Amino acid sequence: MPELPEVEVTRRSFALAIEGARVLAVRLGKPLRWPLGVSPESLVGRRVGAAQRRxxxxxxxxxxRPAVVSAQATPAADADVAALADDxxxxxxxxxxxxxLAFRELPPVAGPHDHFDLVTDRGVLRLTDPRRFGAVxxxxxxEADPAAKLLSRIGLEPFDIEFHGDHLHERFRGRRVPVKxxxxxxxxxxxxxNIYACEALFMSGIDPRLAAGKISRPRAARLAGALRQVLGEALEAGGTTLRDFKDAHGVAGSFQxxxxxxxxxxxxxRxxxxPIRRIVQGQRSTFFCPSCQKR
Structure with a gap:
């Protein structure tokens, strides 16, 4: 699964190229996890702003965009345009x-796993997803639903100034689940x-099986620092490519x-x-050093 470094690498690889572009068309393939929520025609004519990540x-x-209805639009699309044109x-x-995601000036014909194309006057942003667990x-x-509802469930960014050992120690308090x-x-x-949690726990000397609530304040501080360090290293390496991750220009990561x-x-x-050990936690492989990492 693409994690924070891979998503950020992807954002950086197309953000500048698409900013300011005008949407010419939107193509939908097979249904993704959630519906788009508006008709594709209602997005045509809008300009793209600065891509962000959360x-x-x-x-x-x-x-x-200006409230101009296309002559080819359907009645339903006309209603969407009227409702959204000024918003x-x-x-x-x-x-x-x-x-x-891939961003290309002239992409190939959409295949069976290409489920969303945002066609702009600068190129096409295409979402390819074989398993269709992604969403647009x-x-x-x-700050409005559905974005606000989805984003309210997630924690602090690891590079946020408020993310530090005290935050981890406080939020882990009372948790009996393994720290990983x-x-x-x-x-x-x-x-x-998964990859970055394993690496950060090794760097901070913490056994992944230790209950999160038993992490001391000093160890929480080391863990917070290790998480920032390993995620920073992954960003510098272009993310991790174990199978098929590539950025919007088709470049694979090398953190692995x-x-x-x-x-x-x-x-x-090292x-x-x-010898490095492997165990299974929550149906995911965990790798650790039984000597360097203590409970």
Whole structure:
């Protein structure tokens, strides 16, 4: 699943190119997790603003447009245009389990897994998602539903000034679940997926099986710092590509080449030489060093 680094890398790879572009058409493929929420015709003519990210969601603002109804529009589309023409809003996008975005001037003909095209005068932003767990939906704003409802469920950004050891220690208090699963839940800190949780726990010397509520304040501070560090490293490496992740220009990430524990079962720990172990937590593989990481 694309996590925070992959989503941010994707945003950076197309944001400048599409900002200021005018929407010429919208093509929908097979249904995604949620419906778009408006007719595709109601988005035509709008200009694209600066792409943003919140957690693993991307926000693509679309400016209001003049209330001009196309001669080819259907009655239903006419109603949408009349209702939305004077209102700005945007598209909230999620890549789901296996989705990716590509931005090309002349993309190939849409295939069976290409489910959304935003055609602009600068190129086409295309969502490809074989499993169709991704989403593209209209929202009047980030502070309005449906965006506000979806974003209210997620925790702090790891690079937010308010994210630190005290925040982790306070939010983990009383939790009996293993600390790795508490990180993956996303309600305390967002975007630190399976790979990055494993790496951060190794860097902070914490056994992934330790109950989150037993993390001391000093260890919470080390963990917060490790999460910021590993996610920063992943951003610099263009994200992680284990199977098919690529940015909007088709460039794969390389963080997997520098992972300290993830995917290294049986190999020697680079710090102490102990073989790296693999266990399953919440149906996901966890990699750790049984010597360096303490309960």
């Amino acid at each position: 957690g693993k969601y991307l926000w693509l603002p679309l400016e209001a 700005a809003g945007g598209l909230l996008l999620h890549l789901g389990m296996s989705g990716s 939906l209209w929202s009047p704003g980030l 699963q508490a990180i993956l839940a996303g309600d305390v800190v967002v975007g630190a997926g 080449m520098q992972a300290r524990v993830y995917g290294r079962e049986g190999e020697a720990c 710090h102490c030489g102990t």
